[in-house]
Amino acid sequence: MSTSAHERPGSSPQDAPPSIAYGAAPRTVAAGPDRSDILARYEHWVRGTPDAPAVEDGELSWSYAEVDALARVVTESLRGRVSPGDLVGVCLDRSAALVAVAVGLARLGAVYLPLGPRPGEHRLATVTERLGVPCLVGDPALLPASYRTGDTLSLPLPAEGANAAGSVVAAFRAGPAAAAQTAPPGTFYAVLTSGSTGTPKAVAVGGASFGALLDWYHAYTGARPGDRHSLLVGVSFDPHLKELWAALTSGGTLSVPPEEVRWDPDALTGWWRRAGVSIAVLPTPLAETVLARPWPELPGLRHLVVGGDRLRRRPTPQVTARVHNAYGPAEATVVTTAYHVEADGDDSAPPPIGTPVDGAVVCVTDGAGRVVPRGESGELRVGGGVLSLGYLDAELTAARFVAPPPGVSGTDRVYRTGDRVRMRPDGVLEFLGRLDDQVKVSGVRIELAEVEAAFEHHPGVRRAAVAVRSAADGVTRLVAFVLPVPGEPVPGTDELIREARGWLPEQAVPAVVRFLDTLPLDANGKVDRVSLLAAEEAKTDGTTAPEGDGAPRTPTEELVLRLCRDLLGSQAIGTGDNFAAAGGNSLSTARLLTGIEEHCGVRLRAPEVLRQPDLRALAALVDTRRGAADLAGV
Secondary structure, three states: OOEEOOOOOOOOOOOOOEOEEEEOOOOOOOOOOOOOOHHHHHHHHHHHOOOOEEEEEOOEEEEHHHHHHHHHHHHHHHEOOEOOOOEEEEEOOOOHHHHHHHHHHHHHOOEEEEOOOOOOHHHHHHHHHHHOOOEEEEOHHHOOHHHHOOOEEEOOOOOOOOOOOOOOEEEEOOOOOOOOOOOOOOEEEEEEEOOOOOOOEEEEEEHHHHHHHHHHHHHHHOOOOOOEEEOOOOOOOOHHHHHHHHHHOOOOEEEOOOHHHHOOHHHHHHHHHHHOOOEEEEEHHHHHHHHOOOOOOOOOOOEEEEEOOOOOOOOOOOOOOEEEEEEOOHHHOOOOEEEEEOOOOOOOOOOOOEEEOOOEEEEEEOOOOOEOEOOOEEEEEEEEOOOOOEEOOHHHHHHHEEOOOOOOOOOOOEEEEEEEEEEOOOOOEEEEEEHHHEEEEOOEEEEHHHHHHHHHOOOOEEEEEEEEEEOOOOOEEEEEEEEEOOOOOOOOHHHHHHHHHOOOOHHHOOOEEEEOOOOOEOOOOOEOHHHHHHHHHHHHOOOOOOOHHHOOOOHHHHHHHHHHHHHHOOOOOOOOOOOOOOOOOHHHHHHHHHHHHHHHOOOOOHHHHHHOOOHHHHHHHHHHHHHHHHHOOO
16 A cells, blocks of 8 residues: 655755645546446446356355346346335345445445344334335345335345345335434435444445455555455444445455354464455454464465454464454544554554545544644544535534535545544554543543553553443442463462553552453443443342352352353343343354354354354353363363
């Protein structure tokens, strides 16, 4: 990737340059399809390589011509019912049907709004009502009542595949809807992001910024015809659009994984090998789990792009793929900055988030919106060609997309990310945390990420998370949750606090340190501090283990129960509870597998865990496998 740091005209080497950086100018591309028209770039490969595989799902395969035929069915079925600019909620999982719907909606000029296969009826009803979504596409059994009772149109799309729906319909709202929030002209897709009020916000992303992202991504990864791109990211998150269209606009193949690869690092790397994946995308927590394990033989995997959370692990020298730490809010079209993470880099600090992608403008500002010198921390603001068109709510857009600070050129607006960063002298950005993670303890403003980093300096700490507990007396206390390094002696609490005092003001030193085997994650794959605090408060309030059938009877049951409680952040769980019903998801399952292997030397598969009716049965399975391994002399 070619990027350059912008220096203010007339500055001298002695001057501290401002925290402004500019991505390289857009590249000159070879003659061919209109680069601003994403659909035309896809159709270029339909005409030129109609028999090349566009989607592979296990043993199943659909060529570019076959996917295009399916997409045309979608287009013709919805023509006259869906107009250009209409929001169409897509409730499908990763599959050939999803790809056909994405292409079909692009042909109609409709706005693709990915909601995921099972967004939950209450959430789905709230979102569709607030946005006035006229049409949903998905499994009819999972659609809200207001759409099930309206007109439905069956779409003849493939029902085969690892994640395919048994049937797909286009369902139209019955009765009057709320006033629709109109997508701005040129919107290619819209995506939901979390809101501070708990109600998701809808971001409108234009074809121009998305096309520029694809150009950068193709050049950055060297994407070429015949490459196999993973289609692994959850459909409700915008990186899946980068996966999907990056393949279709470069003559590549989309490889659809079975569901268990999102839970099981061994299953994931095995699938990469079988499917011949050459360019893969992973959410940060799952990537960290993969990078923590011995790297298998994967000669075909050239690039592993990681994003979604703060990356805290570097690849080992054995990792043969190039690992990239990508950062970007949905408001800036998936990726804003990227950094190639070397195996031999500085292990004392998390990898940076890098330098701006082509066409991006980034700057670091203080509370008054002024650009700060390099080396100082502040809020990251993003401008340039990567910016989305804004929210579907004009007031929200006006609040977050503002005029650029003095001295920043090349953009007429910037997006205030709310992320706290520092720009190094070489123009590389380091992510420090969210601005809203700052808290006041005894009158001192404290950044939680800074406290976490202080604990992570200790060689016996793999990761730390810090949460804020406000007592009834109004006193704010910090609680540190620490993951020790597997296989190493667990450091003492006094030792960790003594180490942290060397990095922090006294007010920032947590009063409580808890050791965990894993950290609970929220739906976006980020550390769930609410669950951590709920578990801590349960302990503080004297919550005890369930009695009778819920209490552990063997050492293995006790271990499995402890792992699951820590993972799900609930001390009320007993051995008679089902892991999935208690809140276990794909990422927490992956961490449970890792915890069992680290403590018991037993490697289970994700489906085995999820098939167990309760934690007692899971513990029995662990004992059985451990006994079989002992008999075999393993």
